[in-house]
Structure formats: structure tokens, C-alpha cells
Amino acid sequence: xxxxxxxxxxxxxxxxxxxxxxxxxxxxxxxxxxxxxxxxxxxxxxxxxxxxxxxxxxxxxxxxxxxxxxxxxxxxxxxxxxxxxxxxxxxxxxxxxxxxxxxxxxxxxxxxxxxxxxxxxxxxxxxxxxxxxxxxxxxxxxxxxxxxxxxxxxxxxxxxxxxxxxxxxxxxxxxxxxxxxxxxxxxxxxxxxxxxxxxxxxxxxxxxxxxxxxxxxxxxxxxxxxxxxxxxxxxxxxxxxxxxxxxxxxxxxxxxxxxxxxxxxxxxxxxxxxxxxxxxxxxxxxxxxxxxxxxxxxxxxxxxxxxxxxxxxxxxxxxxxxxxxxxxxxxxxxxxxxxxxxxxxxxxxxxxxxxxxxxxxxxxxxxxxxxxxxxxxxxxxxxxxxxxxxxxxxxxxxxxxxxxxxxxxxxxxxxxxxxxxxxxx
Amino acid sequence: xxxxxxxxxxxxxxxxxxxxxxxxxxxxxxxxxxxxxxxxxxxxxxxxxxxxxxxxxxxxxxxxxxxxxxxxxxxxxxxxxxxxxxxxxxxxxxxxxxxxxxxxxxxxxxxxxxxxxxxxxxxxxxxxxxxxxxxxxxxxxxxxxxxxxxxxxxxxxxxxxxxxxxxxxxxxxxxxxxxxxxxxxxxxxxxxxxxxxx
Numbered sequence: 001x002x003x004x005x006x007x008x009x010x011x012x013x014x015x016x017x018x019x020x021x022x023x024x025x026x027x028x029x030x031x032x033x034x035x036x037x038x039x040x041x042x043x044x045x046x047x048x049x050x051x052x053x054x055x056x057x058x059x060x061x062x063x064x065x066x067x068x069x070x071x072x073x074x075x076x077x078x079x080x081x082x083x084x085x086x087x088x089x090x091x092x093x094x095x096x097x098x099x100x101x102x103x104x105x106x107x108x109x110x111x112x113x114x115x116x117x118x119x120x121x122x123x124x125x126x127x128x129x130x131x132x133x134x135x136x137x138x139x140x141x142x143x144x145x146x147x148x149x150x151x152x153x154x155x156x157x158x159x160x161x162x163x164x165x166x167x168x169x170x171x172x173x174x175x176x177x178x179x180x181x182x183x184x185x186x187x188x189x190x191x192x193x194x195x196x197x198x199x200x201x202x203x204x205x206x207x208x209x210x211x212x213x214x215x216x217x218x219x220x221x222x223x224x225x226x227x228x229x230x231x232x233x234x235x236x237x238x239x240x241x242x243x244x245x246x247x248x249x250x251x252x253x254x255x256x257x258x259x260x261x262x263x264x265x266x267x268x269x270x271x272x273x274x275x276x277x278x279x280x281x282x283x284x285x286x287x288x289x290x291x292x293x294x295x296x297x298x299x300x301x302x303x304x305x306x307x308x309x310x311x312x313x314x315x316x317x318x319x320x321x322x323x324x325x326x327x328x329x330x331x332x333x334x335x336x337x338x339x340x341x342x343x344x345x346x347x348x349x350x351x352x353x354x355x356x357x358x359x360x361x362x363x364x365x366x367x368x369x370x371x372x373x374x375x376x377x378x379x380x381x382x383x384x385x386x387x388x389x390x391x392x393x394x395x396x397x398x399x400x401x402x403x404x405x406x407x408x409x410x411x412x413x414x415x416x417x418x419x420x421x422x423x424x425x
Numbered sequence: 426x427x428x429x430x431x432x433x434x435x436x437x438x439x440x441x442x443x444x445x446x447x448x449x450x451x452x453x454x455x456x457x458x459x460x461x462x463x464x465x466x467x468x469x470x471x472x473x474x475x476x477x478x479x480x481x482x483x484x485x486x487x488x489x490x491x492x493x494x495x496x497x498x499x500x501x502x503x504x505x506x507x508x509x510x511x512x513x514x515x516x517x518x519x520x521x522x523x524x525x526x527x528x529x530x531x532x533x534x535x536x537x538x539x540x541x542x543x544x545x546x547x548x549x550x551x552x553x554x555x556x557x558x559x560x561x562x563x564x565x566x567x568x569x570x571x572x573x574x575x576x577x578x579x580x581x582x583x584x585x586x587x588x589x590x591x592x593x594x595x596x597x598x599x600x601x602x603x604x605x606x607x608x609x610x611x612x613x614x615x616x617x618x619x620x621x622x623x
Contacts, residue, residue, distance in 0.1 A: 027571070030463045050461050051570045058559065145483035145555045149475060149562035156566050157472070160460025178462075 002087050010066075013059035013092035020055055020095065024048050024103040034111035035183055035318050036269035042117035043180035043187065045100070045107035046124055050176070052099045053155040056128050057135035059092035061151035064139020064210070073140065081211050085140075089132040096128040097121075113269070120177060123192055127175035130199035131155050133206035140210045172238040172245045173198050173231070179244040183267050184303040184315060191245030194234035201230025248303035256300075265300040270318045277316070280326050284362035288334075291361040292396030293403070299330070304337075324368040331359030339411045347412030350421060353387050354406050360388045380418045390423035398423065429500065433484040433507060441480035442515045445534070448473050449519055455530040461570045465580035465587040470530035471568075474537040475561055477515045478545050481508045482558025490553070490615070505546070505610060512542040523590065532590025540586050540599040541565075543606030550613035 008014050027048050034040035067073045067088060077084060104116045104124075134154070138147040163171035163178075171179065172191040175198070180187050204226030212219045238245075249267075256265040257278055262285045264278040281299045288295035298311035307313040314333040316326045335354040339345050356373040364372075373384045391399050402423050409420060448454055454473055457466045485504045493500040516538040523531025541561035548557035565586065572584025580587040585595035 027463070030571075047462060051566060054566050058563075143483055143486070143555070145486045145558040146479060148556070148559035149479045152559065152562040152566055153472060153475065156460070156569065160464075160569065161458050161469075164458035164460065 002091070007091050011059070011091050012062055013056075013095045016055070016059075017095045017098070020052065020099050021102050024052060024099040025106045027051075028103050028107040028110065031107060033319075034107070034113055036111060036113050037181075037183045037267070038108055038111075038113040038115060039117050039181050039186060040183065041108040041111040041113040042104050042120040043177040045104040046120055046176050047178045048100060048103040049124060049127060050156060050159050052096050052103075053127060053131045053159055054152040055099075056092050056096035057131040057138070057151035057155050058148055059095070060089045060132040060135025061139035061147040062135075062144065063088040063092065064136040065144035065147055066139075068140060069144075082207055085133075085136050085210055089136045092135070093125075093128050093132040096132070097125045100124040100128065117187075119187060119192060123175055123177070123195060126196055126199040130175075130202035130206075133203045137206035137209040167239070168243040169238045169241040170235075171243065172241060173234050175199060177245055179246075181244065181246045181249075182315065183269060184249050184301055184313075185244065185246035186249045188241070188245045188247045190237045191241065194237040197230045197234040197237070198227075201227040201234075204230070248306040251300070251302040251306050254300060254302060261297055263298045265298070265302065267301050270301070270316075273318060277326060280323055281330065284327055284330050287363045288358070288361055292399050293334075293358070293361060324364050327362045327364045328355075328359045328368070328372060331355050331357075331362055331364070334358040336407050336410050339413065341413035343413075345411075345413050346416040347410050349381065349416070350406050350410040353384055353421060354403070354410065356384045356388050357391050357403070360392065382422050387421065387423055394423055429498075429503060430507075432487055433504070434480070434487060435484070438477070438480045438484050438507070438511050441476045442511060445473055445476045445515055446518055446522070449522060449528040449531055449534050452529075454528065454534070459577060463571045463573050464569045465573045465584060466577045467569055467587045468530045468533050470534040471537050471565060471586055474519075474534040475541060475565065477512055477538060478508075478541040478561050479558050481511050481542075482545055482554050485549075486554030486558070494615075505607075508542060508546065512538050530590070536590060536596055536599050537586045539603050543599070543602035543604070546606035546610040547602070550609055550615045553615070 028045055031044050031047060034044060064085070067084065072084070073081065101116075101121060104120060108114070108116045135147075135151045138151050138154075141147070142150065159174050159176050162174050163176065172194055175195040177187065177191070180191075205223050208223035208226065212223060251265075253268060254265040255268060255271060255274065256263055257274060258264075259278060260282055262278075262282050264274075264281045266274050266277060270277065285295045285297075285299075296310055296312045298308060300307050300311050300313055301315055302308075302311075302313055304313040312330065312333050314326075314329045316329050321329070332355050335351050335358060338348055338351065352373065356369065359372070360369055369385065369388070373388070375384075377383050391402060394402070405420060409416060449470060454470045455468055457468050459466050485508065488500065488504075516535045519528060519531040519538065520535040521531075522528035523535065528534070541564075544560045544564055545557050548560040551557075552560075568580065568584040568587050572580045572587055574581040574584070578589075582594075582598070585592070585598045588595040
């Protein structure tokens, strides 16, 4: 173990610790605060890995390079080279772990989300250990003038450019979970496991690279094996996943209230607005029934995949959503789901008419209707608000026929009969 | 002279130039990504442009600084010639490839090569070649992480290397950094940290 005094005197990681911690705390101010949900806030804060990981890798590369320049690596050592490398890199990794902890705590605090989710701290610590090992290997194998820039750019490319590539599930291998999780979601452990596997692969490869013996097999083939195997297994775990590494959140956490035959279930993060939201939902329910819309009696914030049969899943932002936003969200949820079609769906445009109608019928103000749906469609499509006005003037029977027809049209992949969007009196 | 070029790793620097230009010709060089919520859309060419300045920093750092300080030949000026020659040639060819419509991100790489050279030369008197080579990479990551300006496609002024190749003010800033780097290299006496590097 290296003495603290020596660590403080000689290691760039400790010289730069305060600036990197301050940067991590400041950077989260640029992120959107989470909606009071600790999982979301902690996940978003892992975005700071984009610069913390290069910092750790570059500092570790410096230490690896210093072990070589000082001749330490070539001495007959009492301890194994792995142990020497571990103690040399540990301070850089610890500074990085404190930085990511600062970022997560700051983001959780500004999101008013209680306590950080420890899973993201553990995942980030594993990531940083892997980048530390990678930096050490680069510093041992390459001159620092090359190892330094490579150690800075390589983690950045991995963390920042891989998530920009297709297929989208590749981002779940990187250990950055910025696409997790809305209030109705929780971290998918498959993504966490895949990321941990890749980290283990990087550490294994780095360890074999710095301790590699003579011969092409031991110097090149063997070190690459852990990384290739871990990448392959991790890819099998996450292949086919969507861009968010999320599963539905346990609906048992929902808090439900019933009034006037309408049940409203909200997440605990929205407890402060429960009465207000229940009243809004009750008003919308009543307005929909009066308009001839078959309104459900259960409204829930649960993920659509786990909501009770017949319930309407909706969402809103506890801090930002106003009455009309909640009505619009309910209207959005009442419309049928978007149908994924190869080459795009021509019928999906009808969803906008349905959403606008449900929002208008639910009591959304004229001004916000205009702002949300008042854009010009242009020929051959009728204007959305013209169709809504026609529906408001129509009888309940005509409305029901239109809603049924529009729902059917919205699921058409090709060849939408545009003339059928209009209301037929 | 031959020995000097050999010590400086001439063939490796030549290979870095060749590989950079080859990579710029590939369509992937123009691919852009937005790597951070506060970063600008950045072409891969910005990263490719690092290779030659890093190779130059590595090559110039291979000498024996204390010995070269008292050599009869002006090694410092030969190193400057090598740095400007290698980066300048790459930058010029990248721009020619861009003009010939063979490398759509050639102008970006051409400008960024010169900016990185300015940073490399400016850092040398303070930290030596070995650490100076890290400066362009550190600056690049700072730009990619936090360099967004008005929108995704307009980086902040300080992050001009992510701007479009046709952005005139980005070329002016590049010229300013290059001139500052040349002045620092020529006028400042290297610190002991720069000279003592083994």
C-alpha cells in the first residue's frame, strides 16, 4: 500500500481530485431533474462518467507509465505485479468513485428524491475500476505521450459514441444508464449484469496485458480472450432490448384512492398532489362519459405492461405538469398504442386526431388545445381542430362511430384512406 | 539529421499521417454523434485529427532533453519544423481532399489539426512533450462533454473545434491558438518539469 503522504505528493489523481469533484457536482445542473424518483435521478447522474472515466483512465495511465519510468516494474518484486498495479491505480479509482458519488448525490438532492440508489453507485464503481485497469495497461504498454491521449479518448468513445450507434441495445454494455428510468420503470438487471460482465472482461484483459509473458499466445491472444468472451455473453443478455434499460416498476408501490366510482393510483413521489390529480381525473372521467366516451374506472401510473385489465395507464410530471398537461396525458393514453410497422406507419397520423379529441372532450382549455394541436396539417389531411370541432357538434352515436373508425385507421401500416378521417354526420 | 529523425520516430509519424488521411476518406469520418447532453454534435474527424499531433508529441519526447538543450544543432527548431511539417502537410492534404469532395469532413480535420498543434506547442514549455500530447485530447473531451452553444449544431465559442468546417470564426480562433502556441514554444524557456522528463 502506498502511504497517504506519497499519494498526495506524487499522484495527479489527488492533485486534481477537488476540481473533478466540483465539476461532477456542477455538471448535473445541466441535466433535467428527475421527478422525485431516486432510481431515475441516480441513473441520470451516471452521465458524468463521460468525463470521470477518461480522468480515471488517464491518471491510471500516468501511474502505469511512472512504474515503468522509475524502473519499479523491472525490479524483482516481493509482491505480484498485479498487487503493485492495484495499489498504484487505487487512488485514481477512489477519486473517480467519490466524483460519481458526488454527482449522484447532487442529482438526487436537486430532484428531491430521497436517497441515492446504491445499484448505480456499485455499477459506476465497477466501471471506474475497469477504466483504471485499462489505463494502467495502456501506461505500461505504451509511452505516456500515446497512452495518455488514448486513455482519455478510448473510454469517451466507448461511453459516448457506442450509445449513438445501432442497434440501440449496445448502449447497455457501457455501464452508463442515462436512459433509465421513468417513474413507472425500474432498472433492468440484465443491463446491469451485462455492464458488470464487460467491466470484468476489461479488468481481466488489462491484468493479462500487464503480466503477460513471452510468446504471441500469452502476449496477444490470451489477453483479448476475457474481453471477447465477456462482450459476447453480455451482448446475448441485452440483445433485442430497447434503448431504455428498464422493466416495469413494481405496481405494489402505487398508492390508490377511490372517489365517485373512480380509482386513481399514483406513485409515492406524487403523494403531495394526489388529491388534486384525483380531482382532475374525476372531472375528465365525468366529461368523457358525458361526451359518450367509454371511460375506464381505474386510472393508474403503472407501466402499461403491468396495469390491471381495463385500467388506463397515464403519466405526468409531479413538478411541471399543470391541469391541462394531465388532461392531455389522459387523452394521449386513451388513444390506441402506436403500431410499429416496417418502413413506418401511415395510419399513425390518426392518433393525433384521437388524442386531440380525448383531450378536448376531457376539458382541456381552448388555448392549450390550440397550442398543442393547432398546427397546420395541410392537404390531403383535414385540420385536427376542425375534426375536433365537428365531433363536439356531433351526436354521441356519430362520435362513437368516428372513434371506432379512427382507432382502426390508426393501426394501418400502408394505404391510409385519408378521406375517412373526417367526421361523417 | 538522420539520427535525429530516427530518434523522433519518423516512420511512425509518417504512418500516423497516412492512416489519418485514409480514415478521413472513409464515410465514417463525417459521422456525427452527440455524446453528452451538454455537448455539441461532433464529427468523428475531430477525434481522428488527434493522431498526428499525438504522434509528433510522442516522437519529440523520445529524445534526451538535457543533452539536446546544449547540442550544437538547434534541435528545438528541428522539432518545431517536424511538428509544423507533419501537422501542416496532413492539414493541407485533408483540406485538398475536402475540396476534391473525397473527404466531407476534411475541412474539420484540417482546422482541428492546426488547433491541436497550437495546444501541443503551447503546452510544451510548461510540461514537456510527454504531457503536452495529452492537452489536445483533454481539450477535445471537454468540448465533447460541455461544449454545446445555442443548439446542437452550434458549439460554444470556446469549443470551436466542433464547429462546421466552413465556420470562419472557428478558423480565426484556430489561427490565434496556433500563433500563441508558436510564440510560447519559441519565446518561453522550458521549465525544469519539461526538461527533466526521462
